Amino acid sequence: AQSVAQPEDQVNVAEGNPLTVKCTYSVSGNPYLFWYVQYPNRGLQFLLKYITGDNLVKGSYGFEAEFNKSQTSFHLKKPSALVSDSALYFCAVRAYGGSQGNLIFGKGTKLSVKP
Amino acid sequence: EAGVAQSPRYKIIEKRQSVAFWCNPISGHATLYWYQQILGQGPKLLIQFQNNGVVDDSQLPKDRFSAERLKGVDSTLKIQPAKLEDSAVYLCASSLDHLSYEQYFGPGTRLTVT
Numbered sequence: 001a002q003s004v005a006q007p008e009d010q011v012n013v014a015e016g017n018p019l020t021v022k023c024t025y026s027v028s029g030n031p032y033l034f035w036y037v038q039y040p041n042r043g044l045q046f047l048l049k050y051i052t053g054d055n056l057v058k059g060s061y062g063f064e065a066e067f068n069k070s071q072t073s074f075h076l077k078k079p080s081a082l083v084s085d086s087a088l089y090f091c092a093v094r095a096y097g098g099s100q101g102n103l104i105f106g107k108g109t110k111l112s113v114k115p
Numbered sequence: 116e117a118g119v120a121q122s123p124r125y126k127i128i129e130k131r132q133s134v135a136f137w138c139n140p141i142s143g144h145a146t147l148y149w150y151q152q153i154l155g156q157g158p159k160l161l162i163q164f165q166n167n168g169v170v171d172d173s174q175l176p177k178d179r180f181s182a183e184r185l186k187g188v189d190s191t192l193k194i195q196p197a198k199l200e201d202s203a204v205y206l207c208a209s210s211l212d213h214l215s216y217e218q219y220f221g222p223g224t225r226l227t228v229t
Contacts, residue, residue: 043223
């Protein structure tokens with residue numbers, strides 16, 4: 001069965017410092033991987049995706065993610081964090097089989113960026 | 116382009132009552148998803164439509180939940196009767212088709228069952 005793990009409930013970073021939000025996955029076949037961000041009282045917003053190609057994927061708001069097949073990881077990164085990056089971040093993998101298209105989400109990681 | 120619309124944004128009901136949520140996807144999007152997001156968890160798929168047909172409803176509690184997308188555009192999700200454990204945010208998402216990689220989410224409906 002496909003699954004996603006986000007091992008950290010919360011990540012605390014000082015503004016201007018680099019940030020990493022971790023994600024590991026388990027899927028049969030080639031994974032399609034996604035990162036979404038959720039601000040309070042708002043829906044999920046797409047950040048970036050990995051389908052194929054370069055292992056380093058660049059997305060919205062200066063975020064990037066590195067796909068590592070051997071470690072089955074897809075960590076989200078940003079070189080310099082902003083206070084406005086504080087939000088809930090979800091990693092997701094696309095499922096296969098009878099439910100083509102739907103996403104399986106991790107439990108989320110709360111990112112807190114302090115001034 | 117207008118995003119995914121959902122209403123109401125908030126709903127409080129007592130257990131055993133019924134409730135309905137409405138979703139209007141992005142124009143032209145054939146695939147529509149309903150997710151349930153319980154506090155502290157990631158969204159979980161309840162049902163997926165392709166046009167007006169159901170692709171996957173394997174995780175929908177069919178004894179109390181129902182959903183329809185009669186004309187292949189907007190959709191309604193109903194709970195009857197509600198239980199305390201149904202308290203959650205119900206998210207609607209849409210994509211161009213079932214092979215599209217990117218899903219667009221609405222703001223969600225926060226349901227509280229007392």
